[in-house]
Amino acid sequence: MRCRKLAVFDGKKAIRGGIPFVFPQFGPWNFGPQHGFARVVRWTLERSPERLPSGDMEAVFSLMDNEITRSMWNYPFRITYRLILREKELHFHIGVYNPSKDITFSFNLLLHTYLKVPDVRRCQITGLHGCTFIDKTRDGAIYQEGRDVVTINEWTDRIYQHTPQEHVITNVVSGRKMRLQKYNFPDTVVWNPWMDKARECQDFGDDEYPNMICVEAGHVSTPVILLPGTAFEASQILQVIHQQQQQQQNQSLAQSSQAAAVAAAAAAAQQQQAAAVQQQQQQQQQQQQAAVQQLWQVPAAAAAAAACWNNYANFQTAGVLAFKMPPSCGGLCGPQNNCELCSLNSN
Numbered sequence: 001m002r003c004r005k006l007a008v009f010d011g012k013k014a015i016r017g018g019i020p021f022v023f024p025q026f027g028p029w030n031f032g033p034q035h036g037f038a039r040v041v042r043w044t045l046e047r048s049p050e051r052l053p054s055g056d057m058e059a060v061f062s063l064m065d066n067e068i069t070r071s072m073w074n075y076p077f078r079i080t081y082r083l084i085l086r087e088k089e090l091h092f093h094i095g096v097y098n099p100s101k102d103i104t105f106s107f108n109l110l111l112h113t114y115l116k117v118p119d120v121r122r123c124q125i126t127g128l129h130g131c132t133f134i135d136k137t138r139d140g141a142i143y144q145e146g147r148d149v150v151t152i153n154e155w156t157d158r159i160y161q162h163t164p165q166e167h168v169i170t171n172v173v174s175g176r177k178m179r180l181q182k183y184n185f186p187d188t189v190v191w192n193p194w195m196d197k198a199r200e201c202q203d204f205g206d207d208e209y210p211n212m213i214c215v216e217a218g219h220v221s222t223p224v225i226l227l228p229g230t231a232f233e234a235s236q237i238l239q240v241i242h243q244q245q246q247q248q249q250n251q252s253l254a255q256s257s258q259a260a261a262v263a264a265a266a267a268a269a270q271q272q273q274a275a276a277v278q279q280q281q282q283q284q285q286q287q288q289q290a291a292v293q294q295l296w297q298v299p300a301a302a303a304a305a306a307a308c309w310n311n312y313a314n315f316q317t318a319g320v321l322a323f324k325m326p327p328s329c330g331g332l333c334g335p336q337n338n339c340e341l342c343s344l345n346s347n
């Protein structure tokens with residue numbers, strides 16, 4: 001989805017839209033901005049976008065403690081954020097590392113994914129049935145979800161706990177379905193400010209709330225506790241489920257086989273038809289790429305990320321989900337062990 005129309009990137013507040021990176025705090029914070037500092041500070045581009053042998057694209061960003069972060073949260077840390085673009089998927093892989101020898105720290109982590117939708121009232125979210133949730137619109141009271149699919153018709157701000165690894169969200173942009181898969185993110189936050197709360201947000205147009213839904217994978221209802229010299233990893237995959245595309249492809253296939261039968265009698269006609277099918281497929285591919293480009297938003301955590309994201313000529317992505325780390329790695333085993341996390345940390 002796109003950024004909200006009134007979004008501003010000034011290093012002070014998060015951009016409203018995209019996928020703000022929430023760390024080390026979720027919600028109001030006595031020591032710094034709401035949802036922590038990671039979504040407002042500048043990240044380092046560790047690895048420029050490059051094409052992997054699979055054809056997918058990968059970029060890696062990092063954030064480590066500095067004067068600004070220390071003024072709010074006096075801990076040493078290093079985050080690596082690997083983004084992979086595949087044709088219909090975006091992969092996000094996060095590693096948080098505690099390089100200290102003796103200090104343990106705890107934090108929240110959440111990917112605040114904004115999805116663009118034609119009408120939020122028509123969206124359904126699967127995978128929440130039976131989950132307990134903290135209802136922030138009712139002073140944090142705890143309830144249990146009784147619905148098979150969750151729909152939104154009012155101000156909604158819920159932290160669903162112990163949610164499954166997959167949710168499907170229906171009726172996102174162009175009526176598509178979106179699959180959200182997560183690893184090591186036990187919570188799912190569902191948020192829409194609705195009319196009155198949207199009015200209270202300066203950077204949120206009064207008319208924009210029907211066209212967005214936030215489904216946020218996070219570790220927020222309990223903190224992550226990270227011991228010295230250890231790393232925490234979490235991942236998310238967003239995948240567009242193309243129903244229409246699938247139907248069209250099935251139709252094309254049926255047409256092709258019909259044409260093959262006719263072709264026995266009319267070879268020239270068959271050639272023409274094959275060319276038409278090929279053209280149609282190319283068009284579909286172009287439409288799909290354009291639609292996907294329209295659908296995704298840059299991770300608003302970093303301006304650098306935004307710049308590089310926009311530069312992807314082909315919206316292609318890749319499938320690396322996790323750092324390849326020896327099981328014994330606590331973030332210190334070193335690049336000589338072919339440990340991707342340590343190789344990254346030693347760059």
Ligand SMILES: O=P(O)(O)OC[C@H]1O[C@H](O)[C@H](O)[C@@H](O)[C@@H]1O
Nearest residue numbers: 014034035136157189190191214
């Ligand atoms: O306005 P922001 O700081 O971006 O926060 C937007 C929203 O984020 C999450 O979804 C929280 O659960 C909400 O309580 C909060 O209002």
